[in-house]
Amino acid sequence: xxxxxxxxxxxxxxxxxxxxxxxxxxxxxxxxxxxxxxxxxxxxxxxxxxxxxxxxxxxxxxxxxxxxxxxxxxxxxxxxxxxxxxxxxxxxxxxxxxxxxxxxxxxxxxxxxxxxxxxxxxxxxxxxxxxxxxxxxxxxxxxxxxxxxxxxxxxxxxxxxxxxxxxxxxxxxxxxxxxxxxxxxxxxxxxxxxxxxxxxxxxxxxxxxxxxxxxxxxxxxxxxxxxxxx
Numbered sequence: 001x002x003x004x005x006x007x008x009x010x011x012x013x014x015x016x017x018x019x020x021x022x023x024x025x026x027x028x029x030x031x032x033x034x035x036x037x038x039x040x041x042x043x044x045x046x047x048x049x050x051x052x053x054x055x056x057x058x059x060x061x062x063x064x065x066x067x068x069x070x071x072x073x074x075x076x077x078x079x080x081x082x083x084x085x086x087x088x089x090x091x092x093x094x095x096x097x098x099x100x101x102x103x104x105x106x107x108x109x110x111x112x113x114x115x116x117x118x119x120x121x122x123x124x125x126x127x128x129x130x131x132x133x134x135x136x137x138x139x140x141x142x143x144x145x146x147x148x149x150x151x152x153x154x155x156x157x158x159x160x161x162x163x164x165x166x167x168x169x170x171x172x173x174x175x176x177x178x179x180x181x182x183x184x185x186x187x188x189x190x191x192x193x194x195x196x197x198x199x200x201x202x203x204x205x206x207x208x209x210x211x212x213x214x215x216x217x218x219x220x221x222x223x224x225x226x227x228x229x230x
Contacts, residue, residue: 073208080209080212183226184226187224187226188219191225192212192215195218195219196215
């Protein structure tokens with residue numbers, strides 16, 4: 001009986017030591033795991049912080065990029081707006097210009113040169129008077145001085161009237177060109193307002209300058225352009 005009890009005591013003591021040793025091992029493992037977890041958490045925290053900082057930096061960079069694109073687009077639009085697209089002047093036929101010039105002449109009279117100086121005019125009138133006197137003398141007709149002066153004055157008025165008519169015709173030609181240029185600009189603006197949205201819709205990736213260039217090319221070929229209606 002005594003031996004049996006002593007043996008059990010030894011076994012129990014051995015088991016207790018084993019259990020104590022296992023508990024110590026488990027405690028050590030738990031402590032090490034806790035350290036690992038703490039280290040992993042620290043790394044994760046740092047990574048999350050870095051990711052957050054990177055996201056903020058990316059966001060700021062994207063904002064700066066959009067701002068730069070906006071400024072570039074505005075500069076491009078300003079440059080395009082300041083560029084004046086002048087329509088090419090259409091060459092007039094000689095007949096059209098001549099008809100317009102003749103329309104400004106009084107009574108359809110033939111255009112004559114305006115005397116450059118008074119002395120040249122006097123010489124011309126004197127020669128004309130002598131020619132008239134000679135012609136009348138050959139016909140046996142004697143004219144009074146008043147008749148000659150009246151004839152010369154009428155001729156001078158006729159020449160001055162022709163010169164004034166020419167000036168008026170030239171002024172009319174200039175006004176017509178200005179009016180045509182003005183009307184052409186109005187027609188182009190109306191065409192641009194209609195076509196720009198279509199070009200943007202068909203080509204969403206184009207810049208403003210490229211859109212305007214395509215609209216202008218379309219205008220060059222459009223039947224709405226007066227140059228293409230001849």
